[in-house]
Amino acid sequence: MQEDxxxxxxxxxxxITLQRPDALNALTWEMCLAIEAxxxxxAEDNAVDLVLIDAEGSRAFCAxxxxxxxxxxxxxxxxxxxxxxxxxxxxxxxxxFHYTKPVVAFLQGFTMGGGVGVGCHGSHRxxxxxxxxxxxxxAIGLVPDVGGSLLLHLAPGRLGEYLxxxxxxxxxxxxxxxxxxxxxxxxxxxxLKSALCTTGxxxxxxxxxxxxxxxxxxxxxxEIDALFSGETLGDIVRSVxxxxxxxxxxxxxxxxxxxxxxxxxxxxxxxxxxxATTMAxxxxxxxxFTHRALEHSDFVEGIRAQIIDKDKSPKWRHSGxxxxxxxxxxxxxxxxxxxxxxx
Numbered sequence: 147m148q149e150d151x152x153x154x155x156x157x158x159x160x161x162i163t164l165q166r167p168d169a170l171n172a173l174t175w176e177m178c179l180a181i182e183a184x185x186x187x188x189a190e191d192n193a194v195d196l197v198l199i200d201a202e203g204s205r206a207f208c209a210x211x212x213x214x215x216x217x218x219x220x221x222x223x224x225x226x227x228x229x230x231x232x233x234x235x236x237x238x239x240x241x242x243f244h245y246t247k248p249v250v251a252f253l254q255g256f257t258m259g260g261g262v263g264v265g266c267h268g269s270h271r272x273x274x275x276x277x278x279x280x281x282x283x284x285a286i287g288l289v290p291d292v293g294g295s296l297l298l299h300l301a302p303g304r305l306g307e308y309l310x311x312x313x314x315x316x317x318x319x320x321x322x323x324x325x326x327x328x329x330x331x332x333x334x335x336x337x338l339k340s341a342l343c344t345t346g347x348x349x350x351x352x353x354x355x356x357x358x359x360x361x362x363x364x365x366x367x368x369e370i371d372a373l374f375s376g377e378t379l380g381d382i383v384r385s386v387x388x389x390x391x392x393x394x395x396x397x398x399x400x401x402x403x404x405x406x407x408x409x410x411x412x413x414x415x416x417x418x419x420x421x422a423t424t425m426a427x428x429x430x431x432x433x434x435f436t437h438r439a440l441e442h443s444d445f446v447e448g449i450r451a452q453i454i455d456k457d458k459s460p461k462w463r464h465s466g467x468x469x470x471x472x473x474x475x476x477x478x479x480x481x482x483x484x485x486x487x488x489x
Contacts, residue, residue, distance in 0.1 A: 263292025
């Protein structure tokens with residue numbers, strides 16, 4: 147058992163528990179490698195019928211990646227650190243997505259960024275009334291990654307553009323509606339986990355589930371589709387600025403606050419995807435950005451403003467969301483040649 151993560155077999159289940167509750171179970175590089183090793187060990191183990199992923203504490207399943215080390219490497223010009231971390235993390239994300247056995251994740255509290263990569267690619271994703279799921283990477287100068295871009299692409303209508311650029315949070319019903327979760331189980335999680343371990347049968351999840359409340363995103367779908375249908379980030383910003391109402395007001399604030407380059411690239415990434423896009427395709431496209439992120443994006447500055455100095459006043463490379471040239475987007479998303487992600 148490692149200090150930050152506990153991987154073991156319990157009954158008929160392979161169990162992975164994130165154990166950094168004081169850090170909102172933020173994901174470290176070592177935790178990524180431990181998850182991958184456990185998945186590899188259990189893939190052909192007949193004693194394991196399913197994988198159960200959960201986390202300690204009530205505040206968060208996993209609020210994201212542990213990015214302090216990223217900042218330290220970035221300011222030293224050690225860009226290879228992030229490139230290796232992301233390559234290993236994305237490989238782990240793909241293994242969860244393609245795992246041949248059921249993967250059940252219990253997503254209490256915050257599930258954001260890197261937490262989505264661990265918790266939202268499984269076959270059975272369970273939420274309750276505390277769940278808050280989001281892809282807020284643009285707030286720190288990155289793009290939605292860890293395979294989250296594919297989930298955004300598959301979300302109904304223009305929800306992907308809305309959630310990806312604004313980082314809006316989804317409660318249980320919204321997460322199910324948008325395709326980030328499957329089952330609403332408002333209580334009795336300990337009993338359900340015990341049943342899963344004892345039986346190795348995911349059928350017990352349906353028995354414990356209840357219909358979720360109405361999803362606010364479903365009610366707002368038409369408005370979001372209208373506001374976020376633009377071809378570029380600039381088109382979206384102008385559409386939102388011309389609209390009235392609480393949703394448009396909240397979106398406008400987020401679009402003015404988040405990193406222009408990250409948002410512009412996020413929109414372009416989603417628009418490059420189609421019905422044939424695979425998880426490997428999505429991760430590969432994300433990696434084009436993140437491979438360059440420490441050196442050529444706003445990521446280091448975003449971490450400084452949000453995590454290190456906490457002044458919440460980042461100095462982005464572009465003056466606003468309408469000031470990002472198409473050439474800058476293209477440069478961040480160019481093929482990497484021999485450095486391309488290998489899954």
